[in-house]
Amino acid sequence: MLEFCSNVHLVSILLIAVGLAMDAFAVSIVTGSVYRELHVKHALRMALFFGAFQAVMPLIGFLAGLGLKGCITAVDHWVAFGLLGFVGSKMIYEAFEIKSAGKNRDPSNLAILLALSVATSIDALAVGITLSLLTSAICLAVTLIGLITFGLSFAGVYIGKRFGHFFESRIEIVGGLILLAIGFKILIQHLAG
Numbered sequence: 001m002l003e004f005c006s007n008v009h010l011v012s013i014l015l016i017a018v019g020l021a022m023d024a025f026a027v028s029i030v031t032g033s034v035y036r037e038l039h040v041k042h043a044l045r046m047a048l049f050f051g052a053f054q055a056v057m058p059l060i061g062f063l064a065g066l067g068l069k070g071c072i073t074a075v076d077h078w079v080a081f082g083l084l085g086f087v088g089s090k091m092i093y094e095a096f097e098i099k100s101a102g103k104n105r106d107p108s109n110l111a112i113l114l115a116l117s118v119a120t121s122i123d124a125l126a127v128g129i130t131l132s133l134l135t136s137a138i139c140l141a142v143t144l145i146g147l148i149t150f151g152l153s154f155a156g157v158y159i160g161k162r163f164g165h166f167f168e169s170r171i172e173i174v175g176g177l178i179l180l181a182i183g184f185k186i187l188i189q190h191l192a193g
Helices: 002-007 010-034 040-095 110-134 139-163 168-192
Strands: none
Touching (some): 010 040, 010 168
16 A cells, blocks of 8 residues: 555545546436336446446556556656546536437346446546556555445436436536546646656
C-alpha cells in the first residue's frame, strides 16, 4: 500500500474508480427500471458481472501499457491526459444522446448481461493503459475499481426500480467530469515539475 500511495495518490485511484463505475451505475439504473419483479439475485448478478469486467479491463490495459511504457515515457503525461480526456468527454457526450431503454428485453439474460458488461467496461481498458504509466501496483487499483463498480451497480438496480431514468444522464456527466479533472491534474502536476 505504501508503494502504491507513493506513485499515485489513493484519492486519485478512488476518483478514477468512481468515474469508471458511472457507466455501469447508469446502465444499472436503466435496467433496474425494466424489472417487473426485482429480486436480490438480479441486482447481485448484474453487480458481479459489471464489477468483474470493470476490474479485468484495466488489468488488460495495464499489461498492454507496460509494453508501450518504454516507447512513451517522455510523453506519458500527455498520453494519460489524452486517454482520460477522451473517455471523460465520451461519457459526457453520451449522456446527451437519446437512448432507448429496451423495455421488452430481459436484462438478466446472459447474452445481454455480457454485452452490457463489455460495453460499460471498454473505457476501463484505456484507463488501464493510463494506470501503467502512473503506477506499478495495479492490484489495489483494480480491486477498488471492481468493488466500487459492484457497490454502485447493486445500488443502481434498486435506484432504477424506484426512480427510473431521472438520474441516468446526470450520473454519466459526473463520471466524465471526474475523469477529465484527473487528466488535467496529471498533466498540470507533470508540467509544473
